[in-house]
Structures are given as structure tokens and as C-alpha cells.
Amino acid sequence: MDCSRERMPGLNRFAWWIAVGLVVFLQAPNRAFADDSPNDEALTEGRRLRRTGHYAEAAAIFERLRKAAPVEASLELAELHRETGKREQAIALLESAAEAAPNEARIPARLARLHFESGDYEACRKQLDRALQLDENELLARWLTAELHRVHGRMPQADDGYLHLVRYYNRHQRDVTRPEQLHLVGLAAGEYARWHRNSRQFSFLVNTLYPDALKLDADYWPARLEAALLFLEKYNQSDALKEITAGLAINANAAELHAAKARLALQNYNLDEARKSLDRALEINPRLVVAHQLQADMLLANFQPHEALTVLEAARKLNPRDEETLGRLAASYGAVDGLREDTAGTRMGEVIDEVVARNEHCGVFFAALGATLDRLRKFPFAAKYYRQAYDRMPQLVAVRGQLGMMYMRLGEEAEAAKLLNESFEVDPFNVRVKNTLAVLDVLSKYAVLETEHFVIRFDRGSDEILAQYAARYLEDEVYPEMVARLGYEPRGKSLFEIFAKTRTTSAHSWFSARMVGLPYVGTVGACAGKMVAIASPNDMPSKFNWARVLRHEFVHVVNLQQTDFNIPHWFTEALAVWHEDMPRPPSWLRVLARRAREDSLFTLDNINLGFIRPSSSDDWTLAYCQSELYAEYALHAHGDDALTRLLAAYADNLTTEQAIRRALGVDVEQFEAGYRKYVDKLLADEGVIVAEAPQPVRSLAELEQAIAEKPDDADLAAQLAYAYLQRDDKPTARKWAEKAIEVEPRQQLAAYVMARLLLSIGDAKGALARLEGALDNDQPQSNLLSLLAGLKLRSRDYAAAERLYELGAKKFPEDPQWNKLLAAVYLQSNQQEKLAGALAKLAEVDYDNAILCKKLAQLAAERNDRAATIRWANQTLHIDVMDAEVHALLAKALEAEQQYDRAALEYETATRLDGDQLDWRFAQAQAAHKAGHKDRAIAALKALIAIDPDYAGAQALLENLSP
Secondary structure, three states: OOOOOOOOOOOOHHHHHHHHHHHHHHHOOOOOOOOOOHHHHHHHHHHHHHHOOOHHHHHHHHHHHOOOOHHHHHHHHHHHHHHOOOHHHHHHHHHHHHHHOOOOOHHHHHHHHHHHHOOOHHHHHHHHHHHHHHOOOOHHHHHHHHHHHHHOOOHHHHHHHHHHHHHHHHHOHHHOOOHHHHHHHHHHHHHHHHHOOOOHHHHHHHHHHHHHHHHHOOOOHHHHHHHHHHHHHOOOHHHHHHHHHHHHHHOOOOHHHHHHHHHHHHHOOOHHHHHHHHHHHHHHOOOOHHHHHHHHHHHHHOOOHHHHHHHHHHHHHHOOOOHHHHHHHHHHHHHHHOOOOOOOOOHHHHHHHHHHHHOOOOHHHHHHHHHHHHHOOOHHHHHHHHHHHHHHOOOOHHHHHHHHHHHHHOOOHHHHHHHHHHHHHHOOOOHHHHHHHHHHHHHHOOEEEEOOOEEEEEOHHHHHHHHHHHHHHHHHHHHHHHHHHHOOOOOOOEEEEEEOOEOOEOHHHHHHHHHHOOOOOOOOEEEOOOEEEEEOHHHOOOOOOHHHHHHHHHHHHHHHHHOOOOOOHHHHHHHHHHOOOOOOOHHHHHHHHHHHHOOOOOOOOOHHHHHHOOOOHHHHHHHHHHHHHHHHHHHHHHOOOHHHHHHHHHHOOOOHHHHHHHHHOOOHHHHHHHHHHHHHHHHHHOOOOOOOOOOOOOOHHHHHHHHHHOOOOHHHHHHHHHHHHHOOOHHHHHHHHHHHHHHOOOOHHHHHHHHHHHHHOOOHHHHHHHHHHHOOOOOOOHHHHHHHHHHHHHOOOHHHHHHHHHHHHHHOOOOOHHHHHHHHHHHHOOOHHHHHHHHHHHHHHOOOOHHHHHHHHHHHHHOOOHHHHHHHHHHHHOOOOOOHHHHHHHHHHHHHOOOHHHHHHHHHHHHHHOOOOHHHHHHHHHHHHHOOOHHHHHHHHHHHHHHOOOOOOHHHHHHHHOO
């Protein structure tokens, strides 16, 4: 469900009143500028320039008009100063105007707003009293009066104030003649609707009221801003972006619109885009408090609470009473100083006490505090403060959903369901809430499998076998090993949820909605500290190693809890990958080498962004690779207990800089320098040399120009020949290949081109001669080597093909294709032992490849290697648990090893998946009998005889077992 214009429901009675009023109003003449005097024309032009962001030109006009039209010119110029952060100038200008026009209510109302925005509530109240004495219907004064009641915790009075604006509008439509007035009515109507659970008003605001403000003045960009903020509140990002874009098309210098654009970017963790927008907003208005708050959010999203403190303390000076700022500040103090249940005597506690003393109903403050801790992944504490926001200010619609989402992360689904349903009833447009309720509906139909340490929820129809195998794997292998390795046992049972395809929604979409309430998360498994969700591999387009994912995520469960959620993202991923105990994929090394060569590796300052907001798939890969390498380097350089010491430091709430200094005895700069040397040596040892950046591929025109300048350059001639070959211009390709060979007879790329040309006319013998004559065994050219090896394989010269592919694997170790082709040689030449070795090497790094693992299990069974059969069959089932043949293969090997209990179980699973294999049923009965499970053996035999009464030996065994 989204908050789109098309899907928002119709108006209720309250909205109907407003709509009727607007119809009457829009039929009435616009009396704002009835006078056609030159001064009014100049004011209109100045107002247009201000609203379209031409501030200097507008200011010049208003300065000229201050004598002729002192009130209007002063009001406009003061607003211009306010929009550009010149608060003192605005106040001075309005105070001067008040002396000249003491009966103009709009002047003290504007002064009140400036004081409110700076947190000077006493000065604000005095100006409001003055404004309302002059005009009890001054709408800005009415709005600020309601807001002043709210920030002091006088909720009934604030509620009455919002309602007053709505009622005034409904009764006095003809007096509302400016878009600013509609704006104020919209703000009040929105707040009143939130407090009274009247969700349909949001549809009216974005579809009718704010568009009508634009009808009064097409340049009134604040209407676009308010609509955008409403859409952002509901996580309707597409419509929010449309409104922000439209607003910036009116006024590219509107600081608040740039801040809204940053807010949208932050919802997607697009920190670079957020930074650009905030820089622009603060360039325009350095005193825009919301921009400073979002700047802190950006730093907090990158787990930089120390840096955020500097920003927030500066924002506090701009408005020392702003609860949004103070909530962020309290959370950041807690993150830096250490979160604790009792905050007495802490910087965090001092801020909390200050705000509560001023306003017992400071829900906005606690909501901001909770959201900041949520952003920092301090989930239990985030839930605590969301709950305080909920209790202190139940009028806040969004908090119910935020608290419900937090309980979902913590695995407390019953409590989450209650809150999310309440949230949806009062605000059905919040996309995340709606999606999460759909997840809860799916989960309500799932089966539950409970073990000593785990609760597993799954779709019984599609994932029962997977759940059973996952439960055994977690309980018997993962839990004891990881608890021993990490030195910590999680509190209570860990919740694991396996999401299957339901109706038309994919398994991965359900998994994503479970974790974040939105349609896409870039992984297949995720952990929130006390619960884990995965997408079922049975419903994914490509199978994946579900056992590896479960092991990885359980490491997160342990180290998030053991550090009280203080572990940074990079280190929890480092530990999870490290404890997978699997070789590093060659693709990781290729990315690592390229980024090392480009000098664009991550550092500990920015590596978290590779996980939370990768700019490309390379960033994602590199973040995992580098995190594991940081852990590996720490062990290499600082001892076998280095990771344990780091965990203890993070558990004590130290920053990364502090943790490294305490645990490893070096500064971060020293650690980073040693790490970089370690990476370079690793790449060199692996054969992935960190060389100069390769020259970019040249275009045909560039090559022709280069060869014209260097006509005797064999390499250039060969490259040109290859370029023409790719264009299928064979005559020209031949010309340049021959030219290259004339200069350098063994130019390998030219020989490759000539061989391709000879093959195109059926001259395989000539092609072979060309290739063999040019091959340089010390520095082979990959195209030539691959083609030569392929020709040898095609002619069944297996020895030569093997030698050449081995050369390729040696010279190009980062490319897995050479080992794959080597395996093809062994397969075709029936070299089973070598084939098994080659496939094993491939399977070690291609751990999601069930076909490879199954072939290895079959080869092991053929040579009666039971241990290898069991190993590779289990590996296959860790990828594809629904392969009946592999279950039977595993059962046979287990039976030969006299592991009858497990053998019977595997035969039983095989028959569940393929009931037509009667031999498996009989073998199941025999294994169950040997394991001492007579009842299970009898049941299996009866099922077999029901299908085939004459199956050899079945009846006899049944009679032998029956009493």
C-alpha cells in the first residue's frame, strides 16, 4: 500500500467541510492585489522573485519599497532574510516595522515565528499575545499558539488550537486569500488529523489543499514541500521525489527543499546524495536547523556518533529547545559514553532530564532519540525510547509503527502485531507498516519447529524438509561450535524464519519486507540481533548454500548480543565471514586487486558504507572481502586472540579507534598502514599483481591514429588486427596481423588473429601451427593459450590440453575458467581421480554450485570412498535439500559406515521426495531395523507392500519383525 494520489481514499465529513469551503473560495474574486498601483506591481514582482529564489533581485526591490509600502516590503524582506538564515536582520527589520505600524498583527506574528524557531518561547509568547490582541484571527499567530502549547506539553490546548484554524477556515473561506493561509490551515489540519486518527485527511491535503495553494500562486513552493514531507512520512518515495523536483523547478534556492531531498536520500542510505543536498541547503541557509539535524543523521548512518555530536551541539545553539535536535543529541551522547538502563549522571541523562522537566509529554524528543538509536543499530534501547515516546505522547501516529517495527527486529512479533495493527488503523498509508502486517499474516500461517536453542518458522507446504535439516544443522553443528569459538551463549532461543513464495510475491520479497518493510534487500539472509530471516533457496531463481547463510547469520546473533549491539557493522561481517571457514572466492580477489590498483580500497572510516549503501556490486563484494581481511590481518599481526580482544573492547562501548588502540596496542593509522602492506603481499602471493592501471581499450580510430604515428609497432598492429577481427572485417584483420608478424614473428595476439582466420576457412592444422609457433610459456597471451588448448582438447590430445590449461591456471590464477576447462579435459579423458581433484578445487570457491558437489559425491561413491561421499553429499544438500538422489546416495554411504539411524532418516527423506523408488523404501526399513527402530521399519515395509505386494524380501522381513 502506498500513499499515492491514485490510491488515497475519498474525503470524510471533516474533509468535505474544507472542500466545500474551497469551492466557494475559489469562485470568489482574488482580492489580494486589487490595487493596480506601481507599488503593488513592484511588490508582486518582488514576491515572485523571492519565491523563485532570486533573492538578491527581490531584496533590491523590497529595499526600494520600504518607504512607499513599509509594511508589505518589510514583511517580504524579513521573510527573505529568514529563508536565507539572516535571523537577526529579519528581527531588526520587523521590530522597526512594528514601531511604524503598531496595529499590523502580521508583524508580531512573524516575530513570534522567528523567536519560536530559535527556541525563545517567552519572547514568542509575548509577540503572539500582541498579534492576537490586534487580530484574533491572525492565522500564523493561531498556528504558533497551538505549537507553543504542544512544546510545553499542554496537549488539550494545542489540540484546540489546531481545530480553531480548521473551523475558522470552514467558516471564513472568503477571508483566506493567500497561499500562506492555506498552508497554515494544511499544517493544522494535518496535525489534527494525526492526533484524531483521521487518515483520510492526508489524501485531501496532497490531492486538494496544497494543489489549491498552487492555484492561488504557482510559485508557492512550500505547498510542494509539505506534500513531499507527507509522502516521505509514509515512505512513498516516488511521489515525494516528484514534489521535491517540482518545488526545486520553482525555486532552486529553497534550502528546505534541498533538505527534503537529503531526507529522501537518507531513507535510501544514499549518503553521497544526501551530503550534496545538505551542503547546498546550508550554503543557502546556514541556520536551517533541520539541515543540521539531517547532517547528523548522515553521520550517524555511517556510525560516526562522535562527529554527529559536533553537528548537533552546533544545532543546539541555533535552537536550544528543539526536541528533534535534543533527541538526536541524547542518543549520540549515549552511543559515545555507553548506553545504560540508568542514565543518571550521564550526559544523555542530563538532556533527558532537561527536556522532561520542560515538557512531560515530550514524545517528539523520545521519538527522535529512539530513531537515532535505531539508525545506530542499538535495537533494544531504540525500542525502550520509542516506547517512552508512545507512552508520553500517544498522539504521535508514526511512533506506533516505529515501535512495532522495532519489536519485529527483536523477534517480539505478538507485541509488534498489536502496535502495527493500531498504526495501520490510524494511518493506512505507511508503506512499511502495511508491508510488515502482510508479513505477519504470512507468518501466522507458518509451522513452527522448536529445538533446545532455536525456534524455526517455515511454510510447511514447501519448506518442511529444509526446516528440519536447518534445525539439525543449527543445533548439532553451528550452535556448539560458534558458542565455543566466540565465548558467548545467546540469551533465550534464537528465532529463524524461512520465507517461501506466497501467492504472487517471491520468497525474497517477503524476506525483504520482514527485515525493513520495503520490497528489496540485497541479501538472502539478515539478522537483527535476536532473529534471523532468510529467503527459501527452494523458491529462489538460483540456489544458494543455505547452511553457510545460517552459520553466517548466527555469528551475528552471538556477537551483536555479546557486545550489547555495540559492534560496528564491518567487524560483525568480518567475524561472520571468517567463521564460515570457506576459501576466499577468486572474484573477491579480482575486485580487491582492481581497487588496490586504483587506490580506492575502503578504510575503517568508510567501509560500513559498502554494506549499508554500496554504490555498485563491487562495493558490496569489496566490503565483505576487506572486512574479512581486516580480521585476518589482526590475527596475523597481533596474535591468535586479537579478535577476542577486539570483541571485548567493543563490548565496553569503545570506538573503533579506541578499540584498536586498547586491544591491539597500535593507533588506527598504524593498523591501516600494516593492513595495506598485508593486502599487497596477499595479492602478490596469490598471483594477482598490483600493477599500473591498464590502458583503456582504444577505439578503432584511436588505434589507426596511433599506428600512423608508430607504423612499426607490432603490438599496435596486432591490436588493430584484433579490432578488425571483432568487426568481422577479415581482409583488413589479416593485413594488420601480417604486418605485426613481419615486425615481430612471435607476436601472440597477431598469431591468434591469424589462427582464427585460418579456422574460418577450415584450416585447423595451419591454425594449430600458428598458435604453437607463437606461444610464450613464460608470458602467454590468454586468447592464444585458450584457443590452442581448446584445439588440443577437440583433437583429443588430452595430455597437451591438460598441460596448456594447467599453464593458464598457473599464469591467470584469478580466473576460474582455466580450472573449469581442466575439469572438462579430465571428464572427456575419463581421468576420474584427477577430475575429482579439479572439481573439488572448484567447489571450494563455488560453494553455491550443487551440480559440482553432486558430481563429486557420485565420483566418490563410484570409487567406494565413503567419507568423501558423505562429505560431498552433505555439501550438496546444503545447497539443494530437495535432491532425492543425493539423500539416497548419502544414506547408502552412512549405512556402509554402520550409521544406521542417520541412514534410515536419509532414506526416509529420499522416499518423501520420490516415492516411486521402491528400493529406497526397502533400504529405509532395513536401516531402521538395524538402528533398533522396529516400529519405523514396520511402517516403511507396510508402505512398500501397499505399493508392490510382491517386492522381494519385503514380506519376509515384515513377518520377521511383526510380533
